[in-house]
Amino acid sequence: LALESELRRALEEQDQLIPYYQPFVHAITGELVGLETLVRWRHPERGMLAPATFLPVAEESGLIVRLDRYMIEAACRQLTRWQLSGQVTTPLALHINLSSSNFHDPGFVAWLTQLVRQHDLQPGTLYLEITESALIDEPDTAAMVMAALRKLGVRLALDDFGTGYSALSYLHRYRFDKLKIDRAFVSEVDSKGEADAIVRAILALAEALGLEVVAEGVETEGQLRRLSEMGCHTLQGFYFAAPAPAEQLDWSRLALP
Ligand code: G
Ligand code: G
Ligand code: NA
Ligand code: MN
Numbered sequence: 001l002a003l004e005s006e007l008r009r010a011l012e013e014q015d016q017l018i019p020y021y022q023p024f025v026h027a028i029t030g031e032l033v034g035l036e037t038l039v040r041w042r043h044p045e046r047g048m049l050a051p052a053t054f055l056p057v058a059e060e061s062g063l064i065v066r067l068d069r070y071m072i073e074a075a076c077r078q079l080t081r082w083q084l085s086g087q088v089t090t091p092l093a094l095h096i097n098l099s100s101s102n103f104h105d106p107g108f109v110a111w112l113t114q115l116v117r118q119h120d121l122q123p124g125t126l127y128l129e130i131t132e133s134a135l136i137d138e139p140d141t142a143a144m145v146m147a148a149l150r151k152l153g154v155r156l157a158l159d160d161f162g163t164g165y166s167a168l169s170y171l172h173r174y175r176f177d178k179l180k181i182d183r184a185f186v187s188e189v190d191s192k193g194e195a196d197a198i199v200r201a202i203l204a205l206a207e208a209l210g211l212e213v214v215a216e217g218v219e220t221e222g223q224l225r226r227l228s229e230m231g232c233h234t235l236q237g238f239y240f241a242a243p244a245p246a247e248q249l250d251w252s253r254l255a256l257p
Contacts, residue, residue: 003054003057004057004061004063006043007041007054007057007058007061007063007067008061008063010041010043011063011066011067011070015042016041016042016043016044017039017040017041017042017067017070017071017074018039018040018041018042018245019037019038019039019040019071019074019075019078019245019246020037020038020039020040020243020244020245021035021036021037021038021075021078021243021244021245021246021249022035022036022038022236022241022242022243022244023035023236023240023241023249023250024036024093024095024214024234024235024236025234025235025236025240025241026233026234026235027224027227027228027232027233027234027235028228028233029253030253031253032092032251032253033092033093033234034092034093034094034095034127034214034234035092035093035094035095035249036095036096036097036129036236036243037071037074037075037094037095037096037097038051038097038243039051039067039071039097040243040245041053041054058099059099059101062101064099064101064102065099065101065102065105065108068096068097068098068099068101068102069111071096071097072096072112072115072126073115075094075096076094076115076119076121076126077119078246079092079094079119079121079125080119081246082246087251091122091124091125092125093124093125093127093155093178094125094126094127095127095128095129095157096126096127096128096129097128097129097159098128098129098130098134099134100130100133100134100135100136100137100138100142102145103134103137103138103141103142103145104138104141108145109145109148109149109152112149112152112154113152116152116153116154121153122153123153124153124155125153126153126154126155127154127155127156127157127177127178128149128154128155128156128157129157129158129159129180130156130157130158130159131158131159131160131164132158132160132163132164132165132170133164135170135174139173142174143173143174146174146175147175150175155177155178156174156175156176156177156178157176157177157178157179157180157214158170158171158176158178158179158180159180160180160182161179161180161181161182161202162181162182162184162185162198162202163182163184171205171209171211176211177211177212178211178212178213178214179202179206179211179212179213179214180213180214180215180216180236181199181202181213181214181215181216181232182216182217183216183217183237184217185198185199185202186199186215186216186217186218186223186227186237187217187219187223189215189223189226189227190220190222190223190225190226191222196226196230199215199227199230199232200230203230203231203232212234213232213234214234214235214236215227215232215234215235215236215237216236216237217236217237217238218235218236218237218238218239218240219237219238219239220239221239223237223239224239
């Protein structure tokens, strides 16, 4: 309960919830092609908190809806700053995690429409990451909201792909733009033959369905090489950069072997 009221307060201030950004890197050119926004809470007494410590409370209390809006707004403002400072001159995929609670929030689409206009966001800039479990509760509402988002030029990424219990039925039922291959597979690419086979199958599926792909959790040069050989060219993971606050982001071409 203490954490809940503290989170409520944090949402009203500007310096407690901090967006961290983790790059997506092009496997061949080393260029930064996208960013995932991940929330951190700089708690005045408890120190820096990871999402796992407070997202459950945010979900249970319903505060997650405000938290997600807070993060979307913060990321859009940051993108504008980067564009004004000349750090971002080419299209960049800005990813934000979206909890399923937003699908039940009747004001969400109107709110986002307003934000897209206000920031003059070009279609294909903003991606919302959704997990399969987010689609389970109210599938029809989710489908309606997703269709409205796509009309706005907001894209949808299926997060943690391959770990849910019915991944393929979700691809069939909903229209996504991008798949994020779960790091459970990526971490074993280059060491276990089965993981290679699964990643190959996911890439073939994505190509057939016209979906973009990001491999998450890339930690080694070997994984980078393997993924690149397989034709998976957008990579995210500690090998390139950990999530970091905006001012610590390294915009230089990330070194590749
Ligand atoms: O950064 P880290 O690995 O600790 O993130 C853990 C999880 O928290 C991720 O799976 C991510 O989906 C979730 N998460 C991080 N930031 C946000 C956010 O702003 N909104 C929502 N809904 N989930 C987030
Ligand atoms: O569920 P989601 O995929 O959104 O979670 C992203 C989480 O993965 C973040 O908490 C982030 O800190 C973490 N992460 C990012 N890159 C790596 C990596 O290379 N290895 C591991 N183990 N975790 C990573
Ligand atoms: Na995510
Ligand atoms: Mn993921």
